[in-house]
Amino acid sequence: MRLWKRLYVQAFENATNALPNISGVLLAYNTNIDAIKYLDKEDLEQKINEIGKENVFKIIENPPEKIASLEHLFGGILRSIKLGKAMEWFVENEEVRKYLREWGWDELRIGGQAGIMANLLGGVYRIPTIVHVPQNPRLQAELFVDGPIYVPVFEGNELKLIHPKEAQSDEDELIHYIYEFPRGFQVFNIRAPRENRFIANADDYNARVYMRKEFREGFGEIVKKVELALISGLQVLNEYYPDGTTYRDILDRVESHLNILNKHGVKTHFEFAYTPSKRVREELIEMLPKFTSVGLNEVELSSIIEIIGDEELTKEILEGHLFSVIDGMNLLMDETGIERIHFHTYGYYLALTQYRGEHVRDALLFASLAAAAKAMRGNLERVEQIRDALSVPTNERAIILEEELEKEFTEFENGIIDMTDRQLTFIPTKIVTSPKSTVGIGDTISSSAFVSEFGMRKS
Ligand SMILES: Nc1ncnc2c1ncn2[C@@H]1O[C@H](COP(=O)(O)OP(=O)(O)O)[C@@H](O)[C@H]1O
Ligand SMILES: [Mg+2]
Numbered sequence: 001m002r003l004w005k006r007l008y009v010q011a012f013e014n015a016t017n018a019l020p021n022i023s024g025v026l027l028a029y030n031t032n033i034d035a036i037k038y039l040d041k042e043d044l045e046q047k048i049n050e051i052g053k054e055n056v057f058k059i060i061e062n063p064p065e066k067i068a069s070l071e072h073l074f075g076g077i078l079r080s081i082k083l084g085k086a087m088e089w090f091v092e093n094e095e096v097r098k099y100l101r102e103w104g105w106d107e108l109r110i111g112g113q114a115g116i117m118a119n120l121l122g123g124v125y126r127i128p129t130i131v132h133v134p135q136n137p138r139l140q141a142e143l144f145v146d147g148p149i150y151v152p153v154f155e156g157n158e159l160k161l162i163h164p165k166e167a168q169s170d171e172d173e174l175i176h177y178i179y180e181f182p183r184g185f186q187v188f189n190i191r192a193p194r195e196n197r198f199i200a201n202a203d204d205y206n207a208r209v210y211m212r213k214e215f216r217e218g219f220g221e222i223v224k225k226v227e228l229a230l231i232s233g234l235q236v237l238n239e240y241y242p243d244g245t246t247y248r249d250i251l252d253r254v255e256s257h258l259n260i261l262n263k264h265g266v267k268t269h270f271e272f273a274y275t276p277s278k279r280v281r282e283e284l285i286e287m288l289p290k291f292t293s294v295g296l297n298e299v300e301l302s303s304i305i306e307i308i309g310d311e312e313l314t315k316e317i318l319e320g321h322l323f324s325v326i327d328g329m330n331l332l333m334d335e336t337g338i339e340r341i342h343f344h345t346y347g348y349y350l351a352l353t354q355y356r357g358e359h360v361r362d363a364l365l366f367a368s369l370a371a372a373a374k375a376m377r378g379n380l381e382r383v384e385q386i387r388d389a390l391s392v393p394t395n396e397r398a399i400i401l402e403e404e405l406e407k408e409f410t411e412f413e414n415g416i417i418d419m420t421d422r423q424l425t426f427i428p429t430k431i432v433t434s435p436k437s438t439v440g441i442g443d444t445i446s447s448s449a450f451v452s453e454f455g456m457r458k459s
Helices: 002-021 041-051 053-061 070-083 094-103 113-124 213-217 219-223 247-263 278-290 298-308 311-318 322-336 358-377 383-391 398-408 441-457
Strands: 025-028 032-038 087-091 107-111 129-131 149-155 158-162 175-181 196-202 228-231 267-271 293-296 340-345 348-353 416-418 423-428
Touching: 002 358, 002 383, 002 441, 025 113, 041 053, 041 070, 053 070, 070 087, 070 094, 070 175, 070 196, 087 094, 094 175, 094 196, 107 113, 113 129, 113 149, 113 441, 149 213, 213 219, 219 247, 228 247, 228 441, 247 267, 247 278, 267 278, 267 441, 278 298, 278 322, 293 298, 293 441, 298 311, 298 322, 298 340, 311 322, 322 340, 322 348, 322 398, 340 441, 348 358, 348 441, 358 383, 358 416, 358 423, 358 441, 398 423
Parallel strands: 025 129, 025 228, 032 175, 087 196, 129 149, 228 267, 267 293, 293 340
Antiparallel strands: 032 107, 149 158, 175 196, 340 348, 348 423, 416 423
16 A cells, blocks of 8 residues: 555556647547436425426336437436436436426536547646547537647638637537536436436437548648547447438548547547447447547446457456456457557556556556546546545555466566567546535546656657
């Protein structure tokens, strides 16, 4: 434990010193508005009574999984409360969208993985950051913090980089309505077994990874300004769209972007997220050889092994067996040739890399501090807040895992294991016992580790 305390302090210094080494980062593709409302029992009961309680209750046991009426909306909310389960349904109906807008929110936050990472990398780490915004309405633009955050804008034929606030225009508002409820929340005779949220997604653009003109026509220019890129948001792809296009049309465009990034020597990271469509998941795995790095959690690694591995390993990873996770990471590297895999789960992170160095470990430690700070505060504003996370306790139970690793690998030192052609890096993470919010922690972890590692590599 004392060892890790020392390593954490050093890593914070090394990582923060190296952040200014990065001249530019690109973030694509998903940015939206998260509108958060904390549900109120009286308000909810009154609205449901007005609409017709009986019809709303019918939806609870027959979930349509999408919203075409107010009955669907409130039935979905009640189902989420009843099961204590996070659910996200797409809003298909224009009248319902108007209703949602009028019902309003308590808080607005920038949403989407690219949007969230922009406020962190540009706003907190002060790295020049270019972010893709499918639309740039005022409501969303104002959620970007001040700092070197840019969207590309055509002025005539020339591509200019402008802060989103200065580039806002009269475009669509892509709103994800997030209805949060605490454990024990009661409405009529329904009681929430645990805290969670229901999301009504009123965003046609990110659901099909819409790319704005500047990214379709000016990508070659944009890429010249960055040395790192983080790609996310592909998990939502459907196999077919009503207009006859498929996920393939979109992935073709993403692949052409990757080819341009690779041609310019930009290091690329893909942030995995659970991808319900097995077909799409398969295609994403096939695209991984074009990336430098991938970030994922236990559910996502397991869902990949389901495709490239066997049933036994799939199950063991989901159950959290350390050595199965390591086997899964090795298998994924064998299959794709990807240079870096960063696995994160509650309590520890692993990185498997085709290169060596202590900066890989320091980057994971820095990411763990950033995650703890984010969990504590809900929102990060300054790098000093990450330093404060040094006082958060380190996961004691990971020490048992560390001992298992020591037994298995003789060459294990300070979290680093030398395998013949690879390095495996292990760190116990900080754990915040009562987090203020858990939205965007995974994105914070992966992006902090990726950018700081490459910054330190240049030191
Ligand atoms: N209370 C906490 N303290 C520190 N880290 C946490 C806490 N809760 C979750 N985390 C970290 O956040 C990660 C969540 O990432 P992920 O599962 O990818 O979700 P998302 O991408 O939706 O944020 C977990 O793997 C864990 O490492
Ligand atoms: Mg994640």
